[in-house]
Each structure stands twice: as C-alpha cells, then as structure tokens.
Amino acid sequence: xxxxPIDGFLCSAADLAAYVSGLLEAGGASQESAEAVARAVxxxxxxxxxTHGVRLVPWYxxxxxxxxxxxxxxxxxAKKASAVGYVxxxxxxxxxxxxxxxxxGITLAKESGVAAVTVxxxxxHGASGVYALAxxxxxxxxxxxxxxxxxxxxxxxxxxxxxxxxxxxxVPAPGEEPMLLDMxxxxxxxxxxxxxxxxxxxxxxxxxxxxxxxxxxxxxxATAVLPVGGAGFxxxxxxxxxxxxxxxxxxxxxxxxxxxxxLAGSDYSKPIPIGHFFLILNPVIxxxxxxxxxxxxxxxxxxxxxxxxxxxxxxxxxxVEKAEAERRxxxxxxxxxxxxxxxxxxxxxxxxVVPEERKTSGSAxxxx
Amino acid sequence: xxxxPIDGFLCSAADLAAYVSGLLEAGGASQESAEAVARAVxxxxxxxxxTHGVRLVPWYxxxxxxxxxxxxxxxxxAKKASAVGYVxxxxxxxxxxxxxxxxxGITLAKESGVAAVTVxxxxxHGASGVYALAxxxxxxxxxxxxxxxxxxxxxxxxxxxxxxxxxxxxVPAPGEEPMLLDMxxxxxxxxxxxxxxxxxxxxxxxxxxxxxxxxxxxxxxATAVLPVGGAGFxxxxxxxxxxxxxxxxxxxxxxxxxxxxxLAGSDYSKPIPIGHFFLILNPVIxxxxxxxxxxxxxxxxxxxxxxxxxxxxxxxxxxVEKAEAERRxxxxxxxxxxxxxxxxxxxxxxxxVVPEERKTSGSAxxxx
Numbered sequence: 001x002x003x004x005p006i007d008g009f010l011c012s013a014a015d016l017a018a019y020v021s022g023l024l025e026a027g028g029a030s031q032e033s034a035e036a037v038a039r040a041v042x043x044x045x046x047x048x049x050x051t052h053g054v055r056l057v058p059w060y061x062x063x064x065x066x067x068x069x070x071x072x073x074x075x076x077x078a079k080k081a082s083a084v085g086y087v088x089x090x091x092x093x094x095x096x097x098x099x100x101x102x103x104x105g106i107t108l109a110k111e112s113g114v115a116a117v118t119v120x121x122x123x124x125h126g127a128s129g130v131y132a133l134a135x136x137x138x139x140x141x142x143x144x145x146x147x148x149x150x151x152x153x154x155x156x157x158x159x160x161x162x163x164x165x166x167x168x169x170x171v172p173a174p175g176e177e178p179m180l181l182d183m184x185x186x187x188x189x190x191x192x193x194x195x196x197x198x199x200x201x202x203x204x205x206x207x208x209x210x211x212x213x214x215x216x217x218x219x220x221x222a223t224a225v226l227p228v229g230g231a232g233f234x235x236x237x238x239x240x241x242x243x244x245x246x247x248x249x250x251x252x253x254x255x256x257x258x259x260x261x262x263l264a265g266s267d268y269s270k271p272i273p274i275g276h277f278f279l280i281l282n283p284v285i286x287x288x289x290x291x292x293x294x295x296x297x298x299x300x301x302x303x304x305x306x307x308x309x310x311x312x313x314x315x316x317x318x319x320v321e322k323a324e325a326e327r328r329x330x331x332x333x334x335x336x337x338x339x340x341x342x343x344x345x346x347x348x349x350x351x352x353v354v355p356e357e358r359k360t361s362g363s364a365x366x367x368x
Numbered sequence: 369x370x371x372x373p374i375d376g377f378l379c380s381a382a383d384l385a386a387y388v389s390g391l392l393e394a395g396g397a398s399q400e401s402a403e404a405v406a407r408a409v410x411x412x413x414x415x416x417x418x419t420h421g422v423r424l425v426p427w428y429x430x431x432x433x434x435x436x437x438x439x440x441x442x443x444x445x446a447k448k449a450s451a452v453g454y455v456x457x458x459x460x461x462x463x464x465x466x467x468x469x470x471x472x473g474i475t476l477a478k479e480s481g482v483a484a485v486t487v488x489x490x491x492x493h494g495a496s497g498v499y500a501l502a503x504x505x506x507x508x509x510x511x512x513x514x515x516x517x518x519x520x521x522x523x524x525x526x527x528x529x530x531x532x533x534x535x536x537x538x539v540p541a542p543g544e545e546p547m548l549l550d551m552x553x554x555x556x557x558x559x560x561x562x563x564x565x566x567x568x569x570x571x572x573x574x575x576x577x578x579x580x581x582x583x584x585x586x587x588x589x590a591t592a593v594l595p596v597g598g599a600g601f602x603x604x605x606x607x608x609x610x611x612x613x614x615x616x617x618x619x620x621x622x623x624x625x626x627x628x629x630x631l632a633g634s635d636y637s638k639p640i641p642i643g644h645f646f647l648i649l650n651p652v653i654x655x656x657x658x659x660x661x662x663x664x665x666x667x668x669x670x671x672x673x674x675x676x677x678x679x680x681x682x683x684x685x686x687x688v689e690k691a692e693a694e695r696r697x698x699x700x701x702x703x704x705x706x707x708x709x710x711x712x713x714x715x716x717x718x719x720x721v722v723p724e725e726r727k728t729s730g731s732a733x734x735x736x
Contacts, residue, residue: 006624032573050731081653084481113452114647118654154671156680161671169611169620179614186595206598209489213677228604229596229609230570236596236605239549239685242671243537246509246547250539250663251654258670279482279647285449286486286619295618302626303522303529303610309581312524315608 003048003324009340010332010358011248017042019355020057023343026117026350027064029093037126038094043134044127045333048324049182051189052127054335058342059264060093060124066268069123071094071168077104083112086252087119091271094125094146098276102135102142105280109140118252119276123262124148128276129168129182133279136170136178143279147248149260151190153224155235156214162226163257164190165244169287169317172283174293177325181317185241186225193222208228247277312356334360371416371692373559378726379702382514385410385649387723388425391711395432396438397461399728404464411502413701413731416692417550419557420495422703424711427632428492434636437461438489439670445472451480454620455487462493462514466644470503470510473648475495477508481653485643486620489642492516492631496644497536504538504546506658511647512536516618517628517640519558521592524605527579528592533612537685540651541668546695548684553609554593576597588709615645645717649705702728 012017017038037060045053063069073092079085084101101117106114108190125131128144133174135142138193164184173179185206196203205274207230208222209215215231216222227237229331249256252275262270283292306314328334335343340357346355374457379387383408405428406658413421419675431437441460445468453472457465465545476483493499497513503510532552544559553576564571564587575598577583577592583599595605617624617669620643629640651660681707696702703711708725715722 010382023520051720056403079724081479081481081650083483084650084653086654111449113449114482114484115451116649141614154674156676157674157682158677159675161674168401171614179610181611182569182606183607187601207600213675220695222377228601230598230601232575233598236551239551241683242547242667243549246539246664249650249667250660251509251651253655253659253663256663256667256670257396264731277680281484281619282449282452283468283619285452285485286454287621291621295621295624296614299610299614299617299624299626306522306525306529307527307581308524309526314522314525314529317603357675 002132003320006050006334006336006360008332008334008336008360009149010204010360011355012332013042013046013329016045016054016333019343020054022352023061023346023350024064025171027061027346033073033096033314036099037065037093039099040095040126040130042333043130046325046328047321048328049127049129050192051361054333055339056124058339058346061346063123063268068268068271070271075100079108083108083115085115085117087117089119089122090120091123091273094119094122094274094276097122098125098131098144098278098339101133101276101278102131102280105142106135106138106140106277109280109282111280115280117278117280118248119278120233120252120254120273121271122274122276123272124274125276127182128166129170129180131278132170132181133178134170134181136172136180139172139283141171141281141283142169145244145248145277147245147257147260147275149263150258151225152241153226153237154211155208155227158209160239161236161258162227162245164225165241165257167244171296172296177322179296179300179316179318179345180321185228185237187228187230189335190225193219193225205339208268244277248275251277271330278316297316332358371688374418374702374704374728376702376704376728378702378728379723380700381410381414381697383723384413384422384701387711388422390720391425391429391714391718392432392680394720395429395431395714396439401439401441401461401464404467405461407467408463408494408498410701411498414693414696415689415696416696417495417497417689419559422701423707424494426490426707426714429714431491431636431726436636436639438639443468447476447504447619451476451483453483453485453678455485457487457490459489459491460640462490462644465490466493466499466512467502469644469646470499470648473510473646474503474508477648477650481650483648485646485648487614487646488620488622488641489639490642490644491640492642493644495550497548499646500536500538500550501546501548504540504548505653507540507648509539509651510537513612513616513627514644515613515643517629518626519593519632520554520609521577521581521594523595523603529626530606530609530613531597531628532593533609533625535608535612539664542665546689547664547668547684547686548689553605553612554598555598555605556593558593561587561593562687579674612645616643619645700726
C-alpha cells in the first residue's frame with residue numbers, strides 16, 4: 001500500500017495534462033480522445049497510482065502509432081432499457097469510452113436510481129478507479145470493472161487465465177473526496193515483477209509463479225501473478241476475477257479474458273477488443289441525502305478511529321492516495337526517468353514542447 | 369475449499385425442509401417466515417455450505433423464542449424508482465425479506481434491465497449466496513451482500529470492526545446449475561475458530577488475531593479473524609468489506625456494521641437491525657440470450673480446461689458445491705450430532721415428530 005519514491009522529474013497536473021494531451025493529438029488522436037486519456041492518466045498519477053498513470057503514455061503512443069487504437073473513433077451509445085446502456089468504443093482509447101459510459105450511466109441513474117453501462121470494442125482504459133471516482137465526484141456511487149489479457153493464474157492452476165481484473169468502488173463522502181476502493185483481484189500488479197527485477201528485491205511469498213507453474217519469490221523467475229488470497233485463499237481472488245470477467249464479456253458481447261491476445265507485445269497493429277462494466281447508483285433515490293451523508297461520514301469516522309497496530313493507522317479505502325494527492329497538488333507529480341525520456345523522445349519527434357525539467361527531491365513517490 | 373466430513377445423521381432435502389419449517393412454525397413463526405428459513409438453510413446445506421445451513425436453526429429458534437425475531441412480520445416493498453426498491457423486513461427473519469427482495473428485483477429488472485433492492489430492519493439471512501442463486505435459477509444474474517456485527521479486524525487494526533460481509537454473485541450457466549461465487553471478505557468464517565478448537569488443529573497463518581490484536585494460529589487464543597489477503601494484502605479484503613458495509617447500511621438506512629450489537633450473545637430479546645443489498649441483472653437486456661449463454665459456457669469450459677497443479681483441478685466458483693449437491697441429493701444431507709440433538713430437543717418441546725435417525729457413513733461432509 002505504501003507509495004514508493006520516484007526518482008525523476010516533477011510536473012504540475014495542469015502542465016502534465018496539456019503535455020500528454022498535446023503528444024497524443026500530435027500522434028493523430030482526436031482531441032476528445034487525447035483529452036480523455038490525459039484526464040485519466042493525470043488523475044491516476046495525481047493520486048500516486050503511478051502504475052496506471054502517466055507511465056502508460058509511451059505505451060499508448062506505441063499502440064496509437066502501430067494502428068491498434070482507432071485515432072478518431074465514433075463512440076456511440078445505445079440505451080437498452082430504462083437502466084441499461086451500451087457504449088461502443090469503436091476500437092478507440094478505452095478512457096474516452098469509459099468516461100462516456102459514466103456520463104450516460106449518470107443520466108440514466110438520475111431517473112432509474114441505478115444503471116449498468118457496458119462498453120465493448122474498447123481497449124486499455126488505465127486505472128479503473130478513475131471512472132468510479134468521476135461518478136462519485138458528481139454525487140453518484142459507482143462500480144467500475146475491466147477485464148484484460150491473461151496474467152493471473154487461476155486457483156490450483158499453472159498458467160495465466162485471468163487478467164488482473166480490477167474492481168473499483170467509489171462513494172461520495174461528506175466534506176472530503178469520495179471514498180475509493182481500486183483493487184486488482186490479483187495479489188500484486190503484474191508490473192511489480194519488473195519493478196522488483198529493477199530493484200533486485202524479492203517478491204512477497206505466494207504472489208507469483210514461474211513459467212512452469214511453480215510458486216516463486218524470485219522476480220527473475222516470475223512470469224505470472226496469483227489471485228489475491230495466496231496459496232490458501234486464492235480461490236476468493238480468482239472468484240472475483242471470474243465475476244469481473246463475466247460482467248465485462250458476456251454482458252458486453254466481448255470474449256472472456258483468456259481469448260484476448262497479449263496487450264503488451266510486438267504487434268501493435270490490430271485492435272484487441274476489451275469490455276468494461278460500470279454500475280452507477282444514485283444515493284438520493286435510496287435515502288435522503290443528509291441521512292446518506294451522515295451514514296457514510298459516520299462509517300469513515302468510526303473506521304479511522306479504530307485502534308491500530310504499533311506504527312500503523314487504520315485507514316479507509318483510498319486514504320493513502322488522498323494524502324498523496326494533497327502532497328502532489330503542492331509539490332507536483334513525479335514522473336520516473338524512463339517515462340520522462342520516452343515522452344521527451346515522442347515530443348521531439350512530434351515537434352512538441354517538453355516541459356521544463358524540475359528534478360524530484362525524493363519525497364514524492366510511486367506505487368509499486 | 370474442501371468440504372469436511374460430518375459425523376451425524378442423514379436427511380433428505382424434502383424431509384429436512386419440512387422438519388425445519390415445522391419446528392419454526394411450532395415456535396411461533398408465521399408459515400411464510402418458517403418456509404423461507406427452511407428453504408434458505410436447506411439450500412445451503414444441500415450444497416455443502418454447512419456453516420450457513422441447518423446448523424443455524426437452533427440459534428434461530430433461540431432468537432425466535434427470545435423475542436429478537438418478529439414472528440409474524442409485515443414485510444413491505446416500496447418501489448423508489450424504475451430500477452430501485454426497498455424491502456422493510458419488520459424485524460422478521462432476513463431470509464423472508466431477502467427472497468422477497470430478489471422477487472421484487474426480478475420484476476423491476478425485467479423492464480429496467482438492472483435493479484437494486486436494499487433491505488432494512490432485517491436480521492441474519494443465512495448464506496448470502498442462496499439469494500443470488502435463486503435469481504440465477506430464474507434466469508437473472510445477481511449480486512447479494514449482507515453486513516453483520518463486528519468479527520473482522522480492519523487492516524492495520526487490533527479490534528473487530530467489520531462483519532464477515534460476504535459478496536455473492538450468481539449467473540445462469542447453460543446446461544448446468546448457475547455459477548455461484550459466495551465468499552466472505554474475511555479469510556476464514558468466524559466459526560472456523562470454534563471448529564478448530566474442537567479438532568485441536570491450528571489455524572492457517574495470517575487469518576486470526578488474539579484479543580490483544582496479535583496474529584495467532586492458536587484457535588484457543590484467536591478471538592477475531594482478518595480480512596482476506598492476510599498480513600500483506602488484507603487491505604483488499606478490508607476494502608471489499610467496506611464496500612459491502614456501505615451498500616448494506618447507507619443505502620438501506622441502517623447503521624454500519626460497527627454499530628450493530630453482537631448477534632450471538634446472551635440477550636436475544638431485542639431486534640438487531642441489519643441491512644442487505646441485492647443487485648439483479650437481466651442478461652437478455654444486455655445481449656441476445658443465445659450469445660450470452662455461449663459466452664458464459666465458453667468461459668466455464670476454458671477455465672475448467674486449464675492445466676493444474678499436481679493433484680488439483682482448476683474449477684469455476686461453486687464447482688465444489690455443485691459436486692457436493694449431487695452427492696447429497698443421492699445420499700442425503702448430513703447433520704452434525706450437536707445440531708441434530710438441538711433440533712431434537714426443540715422438536716420434543718414443541719411436540720414435533722423427529723425424522724428417523726439415519727447415521728452418516730463419513731462420506732458426506734461439512735465446510736469448515
């Protein structure tokens with residue numbers, strides 16, 4: 001849960017959004033596509049979710065240049081019932097389609113009280129929590145899910161079957177940013193394997209497997225991750241991954257995760273169809289707003305007041321990121337050297353201005 | 369995940385349902401209350417979910433006799449929007465109100481595509497998965513959740529704050545019983561502590577805590593359980609517990625779990641208000657039924673065909689219970705000696721007929 005330090009450069013959220021958006025537009029993306037991606041990745045990075053923040057942009061540029069991403073998608077919405085809708089992403093950036101799904105879901109849920117919106121023919125949409133949070137900032141509770149290509153070994157298995165299939169839930173909280181749970185159903189993010197190779201630190205026990213299906217803590221031997229719950233209780237994480245997969249595939253019309261080709265790889269030319277699932281809940285249909293706020297506030301207050309282990313603090317979901325967001329709003333968002341260099345390379349190729357280089361002091365951090 | 373053997377007596381599902389229902393009616397419960405409880409606990413027991421099956425009936429009788437449970441509740445439904453409803457359980461058995469919520473949710477979701485129904489002023493409803501499964505058997509996917517009194521220590525904490533707050537999800541599957549995930553967000557069910565005291569076996573590591581907030585594997589020292597994910601990743605289980613708690617309280621109008629008095633205890637005279645949350649999804653609003661069935665079927669097929677660890681088998685959520693349900697349909701449902709004796713005691717007091725005693729051979733089992 002700790003946010004690990006980043007050695008690199010600092011950028012304000014506004015400058016970073018303009019930089020990212022400008023790069024993607026220069027790479028051919030429509031303005032609305034570029035702005036949606038920038039909004040999503042800067043939102044993640046501003047809260048310390050660096051694995052799913054600006055770090056992804058060089059990869060997005062690769063996919064854009066390779067032709068996998070439709071640069072100017074015709075994103076369409078179909079209302080299927082009073083509380084159900086479908087967004088076709090037209091093989092464009094998943095971020096654009098996902099924000100659209102949240103908007104349409106809010107419109108439906110205003111009347112119907114709850115709404116489910118699935119997205120099809122999408123691709124990677126970054127941090128799933130971004131979309132649940134967007135709904136909660138508008139006063140709605142939301143669940144956001146996406147499936148993905150295989151990286152997670154099912155319980156009792158030896159080969160990857162599930163994506164890291166995150167579950168996100170956000171709810172408006174009185175007097176503060178919404179409470180946000182944003183968790184992969186795997187024990188660790190897949191790219192923590194690579195981060196640990198870089199640092200030489202071993203992985204925790206019961207989170208990763210070798211290509212032969214043997215449990216390992218050696219990041220150089222690890223090729224797949226395990227569902228949350230480990231050797232004893234991984235059937236719970238795997239079960240949640242199954243739920244995410246079904247809601248994002250059978251309900252969206254896409255194939256399940258195991259049928260999705262590797263998202264990272266050498267061929268960036270063909271679309272890789274992915275589905276997402278969003279649920280929007282309108283609190284004021286369920287309860288009077290004052291009563292609802294009071295109950296959420298009381299929950300958060302009581303939770304945070306719980307006695308804690310020495311040197312720890314009992315926190316609500318997203319509290320670590322809330323604190324980090326305050327620090328980053330003041331100090332700037334840190335971008336690691338590899339990402340900075342890749343963005344700079346693209347900027348130079350596209351003739352875009354690179355922001356002034358402001359070195360991190362080491363106080364900022366990245367989630368690993 | 370394994371279903372542990374039960375030493376006791378065997379009963380057919382039909383006989384057991386009639387026995388339980390008869391006992392509860394003799395104890396004063398309305399016929400519809402008694403039948404709802406019997407349906408729920410026999411459904412759980414018939415699938416090997418013995419922790420939440422017939423084993424609970426003696427406790428239900430205690431609560432009924434103590435006055436906690438309203439024997440003849442006026443369960444009401446209020447439609448709050450095209451896709452949202454509220455069931456007031458009137459302090460009756462949670463089982464009756466929960467089946468009603470599923471029925472009303474199905475009625476709404478037929479038109480709206482998705483529906484959320486909360487339940488308030490309820491009490492224990494047994495195995496949460498029973499209700500999701502009931503919806504899925506009728507052709508709908510469903511999520512079922514309940515919060516409960518504190519038994520689970522929050523991540524980084526030392527004292528119980530969350531209930532075991534289960535998440536259940538069921539989806540119709542072609543040519544077989546629905547797929548059902550039914551999981552507590554704790555690592556282990558609370559009563560596994562007591563089962564391990566009885567057998568003398570230690571608990572797994574990182575699942576339980578002493579009253580002083582120290583991790584323990586000694587069932588005699590353990591007084592609380594931990595969220596799924598253990599010492600390293602318990603913030604995920606705790607985060608899911610928070611989601612369940614908020615959906616079951618702020619959305620139902622009930623207080624959050626920490627404010628709920630202990631369900632098990634000496635005072636069974638006062639109602640203990642609990643909330644539940646149900647979500648019903650109508651697959652045919654999202655996709656053509658044939659396409660939907662094909663995708664769920666393909667998912668299950670591909671998952672079950674995955675290579676496995678030596679001596680294991682990759683399974684879909686609920687596969688263990690499906691196999692057990694087939695065995696029990698043939699051999700009968702095993703009831704442990706303690707439960708059998710308690711039911712018999714009540715039957716004799718109420719002047720009810722005790723089923724013929726048919727001893728288990730040891731092949732049947734109970735989840736511990």
